[in-house]
Amino acid sequence: MARTVSTRRKLIVTAIAWAIGLLIFFPILWTILTSFKTEGEAIALPPKFLFFDWTLENYGVVQERSDYLKFAMNSIMLALGSTFFALVIAIPSAWAMAFAPGRRTKDLLMWMLSTKMMPPVGALLPIYLIFRDFGLLDTRGGIITVLMLLNLPILIWMLYTYFKEIPGEILEASRMDGASLGKELLYVLTPMAIPGIASTLLLNIILAWNEAFWTLALTTKDAAPLTQFIASYSSPEGLFWAKLSAASTMAIAPILVLGWFAQKQLVRGLTFGAVK
Amino acid sequence: MGTISLKNARKAFGDAVIIPGADLDIKDGEFVVFVGPSGCGKSTLLRMIAGLEDLTSGAIHIDGKDMTNEAPSKRGLSMVFQSYALYPHMSVRGNISFGLKMAGLPKAEIEAKVAKAAATLNLTEYLDRKPRQLSGGQRQRVAIGRAIVRNPEGFLFDEPLSNLDAALRVNMRLEIMQMHKDLGATMIYVTHDQVEAMTMADRIVVLNRGVIEQVGSPLELYNKPDSLFVAGFIGSPKMNLIQGSEAKKYDATTIGIRPEHLAISQKEGTWPAKIRLAEHLGADTFLHVDAGPCGMMTVRAEGEYDATADAKIFLTPEPSRIHRFDKDGKAIRK
Numbered sequence: 158m159a160r161t162v163s164t165r166r167k168l169i170v171t172a173i174a175w176a177i178g179l180l181i182f183f184p185i186l187w188t189i190l191t192s193f194k195t196e197g198e199a200i201a202l203p204p205k206f207l208f209f210d211w212t213l214e215n216y217g218v219v220q221e222r223s224d225y226l227k228f229a230m231n232s233i234m235l236a237l238g239s240t241f242f243a244l245v246i247a248i249p250s251a252w253a254m255a256f257a258p259g260r261r262t263k264d265l266l267m268w269m270l271s272t273k274m275m276p277p278v279g280a281l282l283p284i285y286l287i288f289r290d291f292g293l294l295d296t297r298g299g300i301i302t303v304l305m306l307l308n309l310p311i312l313i314w315m316l317y318t319y320f321k322e323i324p325g326e327i328l329e330a331s332r333m334d335g336a337s338l339g340k341e342l343l344y345v346l347t348p349m350a351i352p353g354i355a356s357t358l359l360l361n362i363i364l365a366w367n368e369a370f371w372t373l374a375l376t377t378k379d380a381a382p383l384t385q386f387i388a389s390y391s392s393p394e395g396l397f398w399a400k401l402s403a404a405s406t407m408a409i410a411p412i413l414v415l416g417w418f419a420q421k422q423l424v425r426g427l428t429f430g431a432v433k
Numbered sequence: 434m435g436t437i438s439l440k441n442a443r444k445a446f447g448d449a450v451i452i453p454g455a456d457l458d459i460k461d462g463e464f465v466v467f468v469g470p471s472g473c474g475k476s477t478l479l480r481m482i483a484g485l486e487d488l489t490s491g492a493i494h495i496d497g498k499d500m501t502n503e504a505p506s507k508r509g510l511s512m513v514f515q516s517y518a519l520y521p522h523m524s525v526r527g528n529i530s531f532g533l534k535m536a537g538l539p540k541a542e543i544e545a546k547v548a549k550a551a552a553t554l555n556l557t558e559y560l561d562r563k564p565r566q567l568s569g570g571q572r573q574r575v576a577i578g579r580a581i582v583r584n585p586e587g588f589l590f591d592e593p594l595s596n597l598d599a600a601l602r603v604n605m606r607l608e609i610m611q612m613h614k615d616l617g618a619t620m621i622y623v624t625h626d627q628v629e630a631m632t633m634a635d636r637i638v639v640l641n642r643g644v645i646e647q648v649g650s651p652l653e654l655y656n657k658p659d660s661l662f663v664a665g666f667i668g669s670p671k672m673n674l675i676q677g678s679e680a681k682k683y684d685a686t687t688i689g690i691r692p693e694h695l696a697i698s699q700k701e702g703t704w705p706a707k708i709r710l711a712e713h714l715g716a717d718t719f720l721h722v723d724a725g726p727c728g729m730m731t732v733r734a735e736g737e738y739d740a741t742a743d744a745k746i747f748l749t750p751e752p753s754r755i756h757r758f759d760k761d762g763k764a765i766r767k
Contacts, residue, residue, distance in 0.1 A: 326518035329485050334532035334579070335506035344531075348522045 185409070191402035192216070199398040215403035223386060225407055232382035232408075234297055235372070236365040239304035240358055243312050246305075248354070251316035252342060256325055266317065269310040277307075277370050288375055297380045300372060304365045311364070312357055319353025320346070352422070359419045366412045383408035435461045435496060435509075435586035435619035437482060442491035444477055444643075451477050452643040454491060459621065459636075464613050467623045468630040469640035469666070475623045476591055478640070482621065483512050483589050496586055506535070511580035512589040515596065517572045519564040519579075525551075526560040529578045536583070550582040570601045581612070587619035594629070606633060627667055631655070639663050661762035664689045670719060672756070673730040679704075685757035685765055692719065692733040694754035702747025706730065711740040724748065 190206070191199050198209045219225065254262050284303065285294075293299030323346065331345040347354065369384040376385055387408050390401040416423070437459040444452040451474050459465050467475040480486040482493060484505035492501045500508050511532075519528050529550055533543045551557045554574040564572055573593065580588055590609070594602045610633055613620050624630055630637050631651045639646045639654065639662070647659040651667075658664035664672050672689040680688045696702070697720075706722035709729070718738035724730045732748060734740075757765040 324516060324518065326514045326516050327520060329505075330512070330514060330518040330579075331520070331531070332485065332505045333483060333510070333512045334583070335535040336531075337535075340535060345520060349520075351522075 185413075188402045189406050191399055192406045194399050196397055196399045199402070215399045216407070219390075219400055219403045219407065223389060223404075225386065228381060228383045228386035228408075229411070231297065231376075231380055232366055232384075232411075235300055235304060235380075235382050236362045238297070238301040239308065239365045240361040242301065243305045243309050243361060244354070244358060247309060247312040247316050247357075248347065249342065251313050251320050252346060254313070254317050255320035255323075256328060266314065269313060273310050281374060284371075285374065294375060295377045295380050300375055300380050300382075303371050303375065304368055307368065307371065308361050308364050312361055315357045315360070316350070316353060319350050319357075322353075323349055356423050359415070359423055363412055363416060436494075437496075437587060437619060437621070438494045439478075439482070440492040440494065442478075442481055442493060443489045444474075444481060444486060445489045450643065452481070455643075455645055457638065457645065457648065459619060462617045462619055464610075464620045464622065464633060464635045465638060466630040466634035466636075467621065467638050467640060468625065468627055469646075471625055473640040474643035475625075475640045477643075479512075479589050479591055479621060479623050483510060484508050485512075509586040510589055511583055511585040511587075512591065513573075513576045513580050513593045515592040517564075517576040517596075519572060519575055521564055524561050524563055525556060525567070525575050525578075528564065528575050529556075529582050532579065532583045546582050550578045553581075554578050569597055570605065573597060573605060577609075577612070581616070585618065587621065590620065590622040592623055592625070595624075595626075609633070628669060631667070637667075639666060641666075657764070657766075658689075658756060659764050661687060661689070661758050664756055664758070664764075670731045670733075673727075675727045675730075677726065679727050680757075683755060683757050686760040687758040687762070689756040689758065690750045690754060692731040694751045695730075695732045696749040696751070697732060697734055697738075698747045698749065699745075700747065702749040704730075704748045704750075706732075706746055706748055708740050708742060708744045708746060710742075711738065713737065720746075722746065722748070 192215055193211045193213070194205070194209050195212060195214065198205055254266065288294045288299055291299075293302075327349070328341055328345060331341045336344065366383075369388075372382050372384045373388055376382070387401070387404050390397065390404045437457075439455050439457045441454045441456055442452060443454045444450075455478060467478060469475050477486060481488055482495075484500070484503060484507075488501055492499055494500065495508055495510070520531065523531065526547055530543050530547045533546060538546075547560070548557070551560055554577060556571070556574055556578060559567060559571060564575065567575065573596075576593070593609075594605050597605060606629060609620075609622075622629075622633060634651055636648060637651055637654055638648050641662045647654060647663045649657075654663055654667045658667060658672075661674065665674065668691055670692050672691045673695075674687055674689050676687050680686060704724050704727055706724040706727075708720055708722050710721040712719040712721075716736070718734045718736070718740065720732045720734055720738065720740055722730050722732055730748070759765055
């Protein structure tokens with residue numbers, strides 16, 4: 158008796174999980190499907206789900222009109238660059254907060270997080286002016302700096318929680334063994350925190366790749382990443398749903414693939430320390 | 434060589450004073466045990482010597498040199514931690530050789546030293562394993578290997594055996610004592626287990642609330658405790674402490690008599706008592722008796738003592754073995 162109930166329950170729970178999953182995934186799926194339709198079919202009512210004339214025409218047009226590779230290259234540079242510099246700053250910071258906390262460490266962590274609660278548009282004007290006056294508009298260096306600062310609080314928080322899980326005695330042992338601070342970080346802490354650092358790194362790449370507000374506001378051409386690439390299909394020439402979808406699909410494909418392969422690492426990293 | 438001295442070493446976190454000021458001289462090659470109940474500051478004191486905790490004031494001299502502000506690695510000391518604190522991502526070989534690598538020794542020399550340490554500790558066949566693939570005792574050996582391979586002036590042990598089971602603990606205790614004999618290095622050993630302290634130490638330092646209560650050889654502490662605290666802490670089972678009129682007869686606030694210094698008689702004696710419980714250990718029997726005005730007492734009877742509950746007996750203390758303490762808990766000596 159008990160077994161049949163639990164089987165039925167399992168089925169229901171599974172069905173609900175799938176339904177929610179599909180609901181969340183649907184916009185992405187619809188975008189991908191639309192990218193293979195003609196402009197006419199894209200706005201057809203009632204919408205056609207799978208039975209339409211599949212075409213690659215949109216991709217051809219998109220590639221012809223704008224240089225996808227240039228935008229993609231920028232996206233890669235911005236995501237990797239900002240992640241690299243953020244980690245260089247975040248690892249020692251999180252180390253200090255986890256292993257040599259001061260009286261205000263908790264406040265500092267909260268304050269860092271609070272900067273993420275402010276609407277970014279509030280800082281748009283000053284940052285835009287700084288960028289203009291220092292000639293940083295539409296430069297990769299400028300955007301990398303902004304993206305790095307933007308994600309730094311989350312990175313430090315994540316690394317801080319991972320580092321907290323590492324017994325301090327192991328680091329002390331390395332100090333007794335004669336390791337300098339730098340060697341202690343390099344040979345002992347970092348290798349032990351690799352799972353945590355890897356998932357932090359992946360998350361930061363994803364966040365930086367998807368970041369649209371600042372990249373749209375501060376780039377035009379030279380440093381423009383894929384967010385600009387998508388945006389360029391929305392306003393100037395009216396809405397072409399199929400082409401916009403093709404551009405979007407091309408923009409999100411790399412990060413989707415990365416996310417797919419990294420999901421095990423991401424889940425492990427994000428639940429690190431939650432279960433012993 | 435490996436002398437260590439504390440000169441009014443003090444440690445405080447804000448208003449919380451952990452060590453009010455400790456003075457201690459440890460001779461070269463001595464095996465010193467810090468013992469005390471948990472929270473007495475013995476680990477903090479050890480960590481101050483190691484350099485892992487800063488001193489609030491005072492000084493630490495190692496080998497005659499002022500090391501108060503030196504980094505841990507510059508002090509020429511090795512430490513074995515309670516949790517072993519092995520590097521989980523390194524093999525046994527990596528763990529043992531880490532300190533040598535940090536010191537920048539040539540590869541061949543490192544390998545020779547690691548091989549030698551591994552051979553002494555029976556770890557040779559485990560050199561390529563990771564710590565998680567080892568048993569508790571083996572991990573302990575790796576931690577010790579990591580300490581001895583650097584050939585330090587002194588060793589610091591922070592409750593190294595408390596995570597091992599009882600049988601292994603006795604074995605490792607003997608091994609550490611043997612190691613001390615072979616190496617002749619200064620060793621400081623922290624434990625809360627007074628049996629470990631008694632069996633291993635050349636000298637015992639008894640700590641209570643951050644204060645050094647008494648320093649002496651195991652038998653000095655056993656025979657001549659300076660205070661009530663030391664009297665109660667050293668010796669197993671604990672010393673019987675008697676207050677009130679019975680103590681007054683000896684001109685003291687409290688008198689103490691160890692369970693093994695009471696003679697038992699069925700017919701006559703100083704204190705009449707009733708047996709409440711008996712613990713049979715085979716070689717000895719510990720009787721827990723109600724001695725009326727003297728309160729509950731523990732008595733050791735040799736061999737198998739046939740004890741019936743509520744049986745009446747008489748206890749007579751060996752006069753020379755009675756310890757007297759004043760109202761501040763300090764020993765009164767004639």
